[in-house]
Amino acid sequence: QKEVEQNSGPLSVPEGAIASLNCTYSDRGSQSFFWYRQYSGKSPELIMSIYSNGDKEDGRFTAQLNKASQYVSLLIRDSQPSDSATYLCASPGRLARDDKIIFGKGTRLHILP
Amino acid sequence: DTGVSQDPRHKITKRGQNVTFRCDPISEHNRLYWYRQTLGQGPEFLTYFQNEAQLEKSRLLSDRFSAERPKGSFSTLEIQRTEQGDSAMYLCASSFSREAFFGQGTRLTVV
Numbered sequence: 001q002k003e004v005e006q007n008s009g010p011l012s013v014p015e016g017a018i019a020s021l022n023c024t025y026s027d028r029g030s031q032s033f034f035w036y037r038q039y040s041g042k043s044p045e046l047i048m049s050i051y052s053n054g055d056k057e058d059g060r061f062t063a064q065l066n067k068a069s070q071y072v073s074l075l076i077r078d079s080q081p082s083d084s085a086t087y088l089c090a091s092p093g094r095l096a097r098d099d100k101i102i103f104g105k106g107t108r109l110h111i112l113p
Numbered sequence: 114d115t116g117v118s119q120d121p122r123h124k125i126t127k128r129g130q131n132v133t134f135r136c137d138p139i140s141e142h143n144r145l146y147w148y149r150q151t152l153g154q155g156p157e158f159l160t161y162f163q164n165e166a167q168l169e170k171s172r173l174l175s176d177r178f179s180a181e182r183p184k185g186s187f188s189t190l191e192i193q194r195t196e197q198g199d200s201a202m203y204l205c206a207s208s209f210s211r212e213a214f215f216g217q218g219t220r221l222t223v224v
Binding site: 006008032034036042043044045046049051088090092100101102103104105106 | 158161208212214215
């Protein structure tokens, strides 16, 4: 049974600082990884996807993937109070086109004004 | 609206009753997922479809749960003889190749 693990938090970060969120996965064959943001009472919203080793940047967000160590991270630069949410890591596992997407339990992020 | 649509948004039902939820995916998306989420947990996989074919159903899912996707378009999730433990947010997502996009969810309360 493949798993995606996250620290549940809460992670408290001062406004303007860098928030670092981490995720580990058990399926060494996993090829794709997604980060979703979920505000309280709302559904998850896709914010980043990453498929190859290294960094991928999109605005204030940077996703990092290290397949050898089986971890993926999300960095949020210049953190804003509006970034306070739960961040979910997800992966479809070995075959991106033929396998279900599994989610971690999420990390609660709290940006301190 | 070109997003994933779920109906109803909220459902309150008495224990023992049957409920059915509907999901309309993004039109060109061939894959459709159902998840259940409770407070403080990540989305828990229930089942998913590739077009009209149901590819997998979670082993954690009892026989009271059934899902269909006739003609590979919208999908329905039915829960028979609801129990209080079924109270949760039921999420539908759709994808074309990799990334999945979620609907607003249906919040079920069993009283």
